[in-house]
Amino acid sequence: MARVIYKPRGRAREYSPLALNLYRGCSHGCTYCYAPGCMHTTSCAWHSTVTPREGLLKKLEADAREMEGDPRRVLLCFLSDPYQPADDVHQLTRQALEILGRHRMKAQILTKGGTRACRDFDLMRQHDVHLGVSLSFVTDEARAKWEPEAASVEDRVELLRRAHRAGIYTWVSVEPVILPDEALAVIRRFRRYVRFWKVGKLNHMRDIERGIDWPAFRGAAVKALDRAGADYYIKKDLLAARATP
Numbered sequence: 001m002a003r004v005i006y007k008p009r010g011r012a013r014e015y016s017p018l019a020l021n022l023y024r025g026c027s028h029g030c031t032y033c034y035a036p037g038c039m040h041t042t043s044c045a046w047h048s049t050v051t052p053r054e055g056l057l058k059k060l061e062a063d064a065r066e067m068e069g070d071p072r073r074v075l076l077c078f079l080s081d082p083y084q085p086a087d088d089v090h091q092l093t094r095q096a097l098e099i100l101g102r103h104r105m106k107a108q109i110l111t112k113g114g115t116r117a118c119r120d121f122d123l124m125r126q127h128d129v130h131l132g133v134s135l136s137f138v139t140d141e142a143r144a145k146w147e148p149e150a151a152s153v154e155d156r157v158e159l160l161r162r163a164h165r166a167g168i169y170t171w172v173s174v175e176p177v178i179l180p181d182e183a184l185a186v187i188r189r190f191r192r193y194v195r196f197w198k199v200g201k202l203n204h205m206r207d208i209e210r211g212i213d214w215p216a217f218r219g220a221a222v223k224a225l226d227r228a229g230a231d232y233y234i235k236k237d238l239l240a241a242r243a244t245p
């Protein structure tokens with residue numbers, strides 16, 4: 001039987017040693033989404049139809065049984081969002097967290113789905129799940145332009161607030177950075193709800209990338225993160241980025 005828990009490659013490896021994709025497709029429709037390219041399909045196709053992967057739970061059960069007790073965290077998900085609207089119907093995320101927890105495997109979530117994720121707080125607490133929220137903007141106008149069908153900024157911050165209050169380990173992925181001032185404002189404004197930060201630059205959109213002074217952003221981000229007092233990780237691309245001549 002084909003495995004569903006896999007080792008991410010390249011940049012994704014900086015996020016997690018293991019990962020799991022629950023759905024084929026993602027209705028959040030982010031303009032910068034790399035998933036259609038990875039899956040050799042069009043943005044339109046990937047963002048318009050969302051279906052559970054075939055036999056997913058059975059395959060996950062088999063993988064988790066074989067990997068019982070593996071200490072590496074499994075990230076849900078890279079190529080779709082575990083708390084997109086389709087999960088209201090299928091509830092695969094809840095079932096996946098139950099399976100992983102039953103086999104003493106650790107999970108980490110990465111979502112733009114907002115407070116929809118609160119329904120699984122009981123499992124997150126029970127199985128020490130790390131809850132990650134993607135947040136690169138503070139204004140909802142910018143969010144709506146780049147992540148049109150994802151949860152609003154306010155809803156994602158509300159998720160962080162509630163999770164933090166509930167004692168769940170929270171982290172934020174500030175990636176891709178498209179508007180540096182907005183990304184810095186995310187770190188400054190919401191730091192009290194966040195235990196860990198990951199910051200990464202925009203890739204694959206050359207025209208916008210060239211217009212950003214990455215060393216200046218990196219310096220300001222490190223300063224803001226140091227002030228935030230939480231642990232953080234700056235992705236390799238951002239560490240290596242030079243000023244555009």
Ligand code: SF4
Nearest residue numbers: 026029030033079080
């Ligand atoms: S949430 Fe992730 S997978 Fe979904 S559209 Fe946005 S970038 Fe793509």
